[in-house]
Amino acid sequence: MNPAQPLFSAAPLLWGDTPETPVLGMPGRTRIILADDHPVVLMGAEMALCPPFSQDFAIVAQAQSAEELVEHLEQKPCDILITDYAMPYGEFPDGLALIGYIRRHFGHVRLIVMTMLSHPCLLQALLNLDVCALFDKRSALPELKRATESVLHGRRYLCPTFARILHAQTLLSAGADKPSASLSERELEVVRMFVQGLSGRQIALQLNRSEKTISRQKRTAMDKLGLEHDGGLVEFARVSGLHV
Known part of the structure; x- marks a missing residue:
């Protein structure tokens, strides 16, 4: 490595060198x-993507909950979905469970996830779900347009912050297929047993720990992954290759 070359570039990380033909669902948009x-x-995202006199993008729908988002996807064809990771208000689960549902039922849509959560195992789990871009909500909004343009041309995009985090954890190289690597061994034990269908009491008996300890370790694992619902934990186990 050239000593003068910085370890991490300030530029966003892009995958794919060959641009694809943009998918345009409306004439020129x-x-x-x-x-x-x-x-x-x-409002800010719409202003960043659709400034005055711009004809590149058309916002065909906006949603403020997971339920509303799924309804729009069922009723309004789109080429790209830009969604927050956490939309906790409503009955439909958000987080990994929502992203997994969208991937299974609307696989043709190119997906950009916005979040302020930065734990490496969560970021890698999202990439394993074929998310096209990860956007840090603390970034300047004009960067969202750059991410969208990259995805439109067939490139995978990571904002600089998330790229550095994943590089630091070596999850993009040697451990890229193990998003569970950042959970402790005891947390992984609890997650594996929970997704197998065991209750907190049953897990406590098998591991010879208190129910309070099991509950805390499960909650810690979910906090690291930015999960609010048990369904998201099941989805994490599926995409991370945990044996269930």
């Missing part, structure tokens, strides 16, 4: 659905 539970974020 790419159809986008935006989803976030904060209206100000939706």
Whole structure:
């Protein structure tokens, strides 16, 4: 390595050198659905993607909950979905469970996930779900347009912050297929047994720990993954290759 060369580039990390033909659902315009539970974020994203006199993108729908997002996807064709990772208000699960559902039922849609959560095992789990881009919500909004343009041309995009985190954990190389690597051994034990269908009491008896300890270790694992619902934990186990 050249000593003068920085370990991490300040530029976003892109995958794929050969641009693909953009998928255009409207004459000259790419159809986008935006989803976030904060209206100000939706407004800012729309302003960043569709400035005055721009004809590149068309926002065909906006959602403020997971339920509303799924309804829009069922009713309004789109080329790219830009969604918040966490939209906890409503009955439909958010987080990994929502992303997994979208991937299974709307696999043709190119998916960009916005989040402020930065734990490496969560970021890698999202990449394992074929998310096309990860956008840090602390980044400047104009960067969202760059991410969208990269995805439109067939490239995978990581914002600089997330790229550095994943490089630091070596998850993009040697451990890329193990997003569970950042959970402790005891947390992984609890997660594996939980997704097998065991209750907290049963896990405590088998591991000779208190129910309170089991509950805390499960909660810690979910916090690391940014999960609010048990369904997200099951989805994490599936995409990370844990034996269930």
